[in-house]
Amino acid sequence: MVELLVILISAVFVNNFVLARFLGICPFLGVSKKVETAIGMGMAVIFVLTVASVVTWFIQYLVLIPFGIEYLQTIAFILVIASLVQLVEMVIQKTSPVLYQSLGIFLPLITTNCAVLGVAVLNIQKSYSFIESVVFSLGAGLGFTLAMVLFAGLRERLELCPVPQSFRGTAIALVTAGLLSLAFMGFAGLVKG
Amino acid sequence: MLAAVLSIGGIGLVAAAALGLAAKKFAVEVDPRELAILEALPGANCGACGYPGCAGYAKAVAEGTISPNLCTPGGADTVEAIAKIMGIEAITAEPQVAVVLCQGDNRKATQKYRYLGLTDCNAAQKIADGPKTCPGGCLGMGSCQRACPFGAIEMTPEGLAVISREKCTGCTKCVAVCPRQVIKMTPLEAVTHVLCNSHDKGAAVRKYCQVGCIACQICKKTAPEAYMIEDFLARVEYPQHAQAVAAVEKCPTKCIRDFSSGYPEGSSFAPPTVPVAKDNAA
Amino acid sequence: MNLKTFAGGLHPPDNKKWSADKPIELCPLPEELIIPAAQHIGAPAEICVAVGDTVKKGQMIAQAKGFVSVPIHASTSGEVIAIEPRLHPMGRPLPAVVIKPDGQDQWDDSLKPNDPEQLDSETLKSLIRDAGIVGMGGATFPTHVKLSPPEGKTIDTLILNGVECEPYLTADHRLMLEQSERLIDGIRILRKILGVKDTIIGIEANKPDAIEHLNKECAPHQIQIQPLKVQYPQGAEKQLIDACTSRQVPSGGLPMDCGVVVQNVGTCAAISDAVRLGRPLVERVATVTGPGIKEPKNLLVAVGTPLQHLVDQCGGLNGEPAKIIMGGPMMGQAQLSLEVPAIRGTSGLLIFREPDLQVRPAGPCIRCGRCVSVCPIHLQPTTIAAYARLDLIDEAEHYNALDCIECGCCTYICPAALPLVQSIRHAKGGIMAKRRKL
Numbered sequence: 001m002v003e004l005l006v007i008l009i010s011a012v013f014v015n016n017f018v019l020a021r022f023l024g025i026c027p028f029l030g031v032s033k034k035v036e037t038a039i040g041m042g043m044a045v046i047f048v049l050t051v052a053s054v055v056t057w058f059i060q061y062l063v064l065i066p067f068g069i070e071y072l073q074t075i076a077f078i079l080v081i082a083s084l085v086q087l088v089e090m091v092i093q094k095t096s097p098v099l100y101q102s103l104g105i106f107l108p109l110i111t112t113n114c115a116v117l118g119v120a121v122l123n124i125q126k127s128y129s130f131i132e133s134v135v136f137s138l139g140a141g142l143g144f145t146l147a148m149v150l151f152a153g154l155r156e157r158l159e160l161c162p163v164p165q166s167f168r169g170t171a172i173a174l175v176t177a178g179l180l181s182l183a184f185m186g187f188a189g190l191v192k193g
Numbered sequence: 194m195l196a197a198v199l200s201i202g203g204i205g206l207v208a209a210a211a212l213g214l215a216a217k218k219f220a221v222e223v224d225p226r227e228l229a230i231l232e233a234l235p236g237a238n239c240g241a242c243g244y245p246g247c248a249g250y251a252k253a254v255a256e257g258t259i260s261p262n263l264c265t266p267g268g269a270d271t272v273e274a275i276a277k278i279m280g281i282e283a284i285t286a287e288p289q290v291a292v293v294l295c296q297g298d299n300r301k302a303t304q305k306y307r308y309l310g311l312t313d314c315n316a317a318q319k320i321a322d323g324p325k326t327c328p329g330g331c332l333g334m335g336s337c338q339r340a341c342p343f344g345a346i347e348m349t350p351e352g353l354a355v356i357s358r359e360k361c362t363g364c365t366k367c368v369a370v371c372p373r374q375v376i377k378m379t380p381l382e383a384v385t386h387v388l389c390n391s392h393d394k395g396a397a398v399r400k401y402c403q404v405g406c407i408a409c410q411i412c413k414k415t416a417p418e419a420y421m422i423e424d425f426l427a428r429v430e431y432p433q434h435a436q437a438v439a440a441v442e443k444c445p446t447k448c449i450r451d452f453s454s455g456y457p458e459g460s461s462f463a464p465p466t467v468p469v470a471k472d473n474a475a
Numbered sequence: 476m477n478l479k480t481f482a483g484g485l486h487p488p489d490n491k492k493w494s495a496d497k498p499i500e501l502c503p504l505p506e507e508l509i510i511p512a513a514q515h516i517g518a519p520a521e522i523c524v525a526v527g528d529t530v531k532k533g534q535m536i537a538q539a540k541g542f543v544s545v546p547i548h549a550s551t552s553g554e555v556i557a558i559e560p561r562l563h564p565m566g567r568p569l570p571a572v573v574i575k576p577d578g579q580d581q582w583d584d585s586l587k588p589n590d591p592e593q594l595d596s597e598t599l600k601s602l603i604r605d606a607g608i609v610g611m612g613g614a615t616f617p618t619h620v621k622l623s624p625p626e627g628k629t630i631d632t633l634i635l636n637g638v639e640c641e642p643y644l645t646a647d648h649r650l651m652l653e654q655s656e657r658l659i660d661g662i663r664i665l666r667k668i669l670g671v672k673d674t675i676i677g678i679e680a681n682k683p684d685a686i687e688h689l690n691k692e693c694a695p696h697q698i699q700i701q702p703l704k705v706q707y708p709q710g711a712e713k714q715l716i717d718a719c720t721s722r723q724v725p726s727g728g729l730p731m732d733c734g735v736v737v738q739n740v741g742t743c744a745a746i747s748d749a750v751r752l753g754r755p756l757v758e759r760v761a762t763v764t765g766p767g768i769k770e771p772k773n774l775l776v777a778v779g780t781p782l783q784h785l786v787d788q789c790g791g792l793n794g795e796p797a798k799i800i801m802g803g804p805m806m807g808q809a810q811l812s813l814e815v816p817a818i819r820g821t822s823g824l825l826i827f828r829e830p831d832l833q834v835r836p837a838g839p840c841i842r843c844g845r846c847v848s849v850c851p852i853h854l855q856p857t858t859i860a861a862y863a864r865l866d867l868i869d870e871a872e873h874y875n876a877l878d879c880i881e882c883g884c885c886t887y888i889c890p891a892a893l894p895l896v897q898s899i900r901h902a903k904g905g906i907m908a909k910r911r912k913l
Contacts, residue, residue, distance in 0.1 A: 059204065067196035076204055083208035090212075090219040097221075101248065160861035162839045306811055309834060310894045311864070316901045321566025321811055 004135050006191045007128075011139025014190050017115045018147040019181040024115030027106045028148055029173060038152035040099045041106065042145025044092065046138070048084050048110055049119055053137035055080050056120040057130060077120045078111075085111045115144060151180060226278050227255035233274040235267050239342040241364035254279065262286055266343065266362030288381040290361040291368060295331040295375050296388045296448065296457045298351035302327055302402040318372035326401035329390035331375050337367035349459030358452060358465050383434035384452040384465075385419075385441060387412070392424040406448045412440035478680055480704035481714040483851040485884050487642050487707060487805070489681055493771040494645045494764045499653055501775045502788050504576045508550050508779030509561045509816040510536065511571040515615040517543035522572055528555045531583035533755050535605075536572050545607040545617045549574055550757040550777040552581040564801050564808060564815050571816070574779065586753040596668045599750060606749030607756045607819070612636060612647075612710065612739035613802050615820035618746070621738070622668050624731040630669050634719055635662060635676040637685065637740045638703060638710035641803025644823045646760040647740050649773045651678070651685040654744055655692045661743035662698060664750050669736055674698045675719045676740070681705045707805060708882040712737045714851050726878050741822075756819055763789045767796050767826030776817050783813040785824055797829040805883040838891040846885035846895060852878050856885035860898035868909060871902035879903070 015021055018028050024045075031041040056077050064070050089107050093100045100107070110116060119140045123133035154176050163172050231251040238246040242263035244253055253259045254275060261275035262285055269285045276283035308317055308324035314336035317323050323332050333352030345360035346367060356367070358381070368376045375390040387406055391398050395407030408425040419437035421428050427449075429437045441451045450457065455464040513519035520537035530536060530549040537547035553576040560568035591599060604619035624630060635658075639647040651658065662674055676693065678686050680702050690700050701719050703709050713724045715737060722733040730737055738746075741759060748754045757778050764771035769790030776785060782799065786792060800807040801821055817824070846856040854875055862871040876899055885895040 063200050063204075067200060069197045069200060072197055072201060076201060079201070079204055079208060083212055086212055087215050090215050093221050094219040160858070160865065306809075310897045311901060313864075313901065315904075316897060319900070319904070 012143040046141030298353035385437040505784040510779040611741035640710035657744040661747035765825040863898040863902035868905035
């Protein structure tokens with residue numbers, strides 16, 4: 001039980017996927033202009049991450065390893081992730097057209113989000129059991145959402161400030177992201193691993 | 194080898210089946226023409242058409258009830274493209290550009306008080322009707338420049354708004370935001386304008402502006418069909434704009450400007466050579 | 476003294492010593508009186524005299540238009556020499572009646588004295604309305620409307636505003652010292668109209684002589700004197716009610732929503748004249764002061780007297796004026812020239828010269844939070860102003876821009892010299908314009 005909690009806390013705070021592991025930067029910068037869009041993207045990523053983890057875990061231990069075709073891991077995982085993202089796209093387009101419009105190109109780009117493939121592969125690398133990998137991917141998704149929502153809040157505030165001309169737009173956003181990452185370094189040493 | 198092919202193939206088939214089912218369950222009707230129209234629009238989301246953004250206008254046009262020529266920034270090419278997609282006639286309106294009818298910058302026009310507040314024309318106008326003595330002149334605080342989605346407006350160093358005839362797409366956002374209604378929409382082909390917006394009598398105008406219209410009627414005498422004097426202010430009659438240029442030299446206060454020879458003093462825009470035939474101005 | 480107060484606010488130097496001990500002096504009539512038709516909140520009055528007419532003091536020269544409006548009266552007897560737009564304290568020419576005094580200063584014969592004990596509440600209110608009584612603290616809200624709460628709102632407390640929290644102004648202070656009988660008579664009339672018993676006069680602790688004097692005078696009348704901590708804006712309605720009764724006026728609400736009616740002491744004295752003597756509001760006490768004035772004074776001014784005339788009565792200007800303020804320095808209105816007339820809401824005239832001003836260019840907001848800590852309504856001026864600058868009206872409304880009382884504490888304290896009140900007003904204007912469109 002405690003190990004599961006450690007995995008969760010580690011994934012959300014200590015080794016935050018965006019701010020510590022530096023994965024998933026694309027939507028982090030692209031969809032964090034407004035807090036509502038960031039929350040929407042976060043929910044989509046949590047869903048894709050968790051389901052992809054479950055499915056890929058089963059594929060690894062029930063198909064790839066028994067048949068000795070571990071070398072097909074990357075292709076198989078990407079296939080699964082791409083299909084899941086396509087499913088999420090269809091659901092969002094139907095249920096919330098506004099969110100679909102505001103996410104734009106970044107929704108299909110969840111497929112190439114290195115955080116998603118990263119979690120799937122890490123589950124295997126760390127030899128996590130089924131429960132452990134579910135908790136790990138849930139934590140990764142939560143950490144991703146946390147980082148994005150925090151960043152979106154900061155960017156909304158930045159909109160109101162008279163930023164010097166040379167810093168406007170992406171420049172000040174990257175500076176802020178760096179500072180946020182620095183802040184999250186404060187969690188280092190909280191848990192081992 | 195076989196295992197590899199079968200496994201990947203298997204995963205693919207399962208995924209395809211699941212997606213096929215989902216596609217049926219979560220199907221969304223989208224008119225392909227709407228997407229094509231959205232492609233053809235400039236994408237500036239300026240709202241000149243009166244709809245919420247380009248997506249809103251594309252939807253309305255695809256529904257078949259709205260005319261395709263409401264997108265002024267898109268210009269003639271956009272109207273034609275939309276008309277082709279919808280399979281109807283393209284009727285383009287005459288292209289229009291916005292002009293600031295004033296040349297009274299801080300050196301040429303007086304102020305009635307020293308304004309120390311928000312640099313916004315509408316905010317300044319609320320305080321004793323604005324710091325400029327002239328009741329109709331440009332306040333020079335840049336509200337129009339901020340409202341323009343195409344970056345077509347510049348503020349001269351002496352506090353006058355000038356609109357580039359090449360960059361202006363006719364979306365009218367600047368006209369709506371100006372508290373003094375000193376910006377007017379004019380035909381693109383008309384290069385001569387009376388740059389004054391004050392209806393005060395000549396003697397009063399003289400007191401607060403060096404380049405204001407004093408309604409001396411000389412322009413009307415030089416080119417009778419091209420000018421109209423109303424309420425102590427001369428205006429170019431735009432259908433007859435070609436004859437108006439003859440009076441530019443004669444005007445005693447130099448308030449009539451022929452834009453083909455250049456923009457008002459202080460502007461950084463290069464003089465437009467001839468009225469520019471516009472492609473997608475965004 | 477048991478000093479009460481409210482949360483927030485600040486304490487600018489009160490600069491009242493220049494005129495606090497100067498007794499009220501009658502300001503002689505000028506060459507011409509310029510009486511505008513718009514002197515109050517609500518619809519401007521409609522002028523009902525013609526050029527060439529002879530008028531008597533107190534005669535109606537413009538009729539009230541609608542319920543939230545009052546008539547305007549001639550401030551002296553004389554001849555109407557013009558009816559034309561004249562520069563108004565609001566900063567633009569507005570319709571005004573110009574009267575040349577005939578030197579007789581004769582009251583209109585039709586004005587009759589009354590005994591308020593014999594009259595009922597409705598008659599008293601219509602006497603107040605016909606006399607053109609408006610809030611004389613500067614807000615100029617028609618008093619008869621304030622005294623007519625709608626069905627369902629019960630009033631149990633009357634508070635008199637003797638706070639005069641604006642720096643420099645001492646008109647109400649002198650009125651409380653020198654004319655307390657008029658004040659107490661007005662209170663009794665108001666108590667009859669509203670049917671209340673509890674009466675409190677709120678006075679800031681920087682007027683100990685007024686507190687002492689009124690304590691003596693009011694003792695037999697069951698009027699409580701409440702000394703208040705010197706804190707701006709103690710004289711604002713919501714803050715005064717909070718300090719005196721610990722009741723909070725709800726956001727978007729009015730004092731009547733918590734059972735209170737507030738009246739300025741000057742308005743109260745004018746009510747006494749209107750009912751007992753039948754005399755309309757044609758004159759008021761105004762403090763003429765500031766470093767730009769040679770001899771600061773408290774003058775009894777006829778409505779319509781040009782500000783230049785007031786300056787002349789006070790020894791003239793003490794150098795080139797750079798800023799002319801009608802009212803107090805926190806919430807008063809800057810004027811374009813001294814030819815503007817004093818009106819019913821003119822509580823003071825302040826003249827400042829260039830070296831007296833501290834003009835600094837506005838800098839970027841450094842998010843120090845001082846404006847948030849001084850705001851008496853507990854708003855976030857920095858956030859509302861930031862949204863207002865970008866014309867994001869919905870977000871400004873979300874931060875309760877409409878609750879702002881425009882007291883000026885935020886602008887005063889801002890180290891970056893940002894025009895916060897102007898930005899918030901800009902947001903308010905945008906919100907009201909949007910509501911009108913819907």
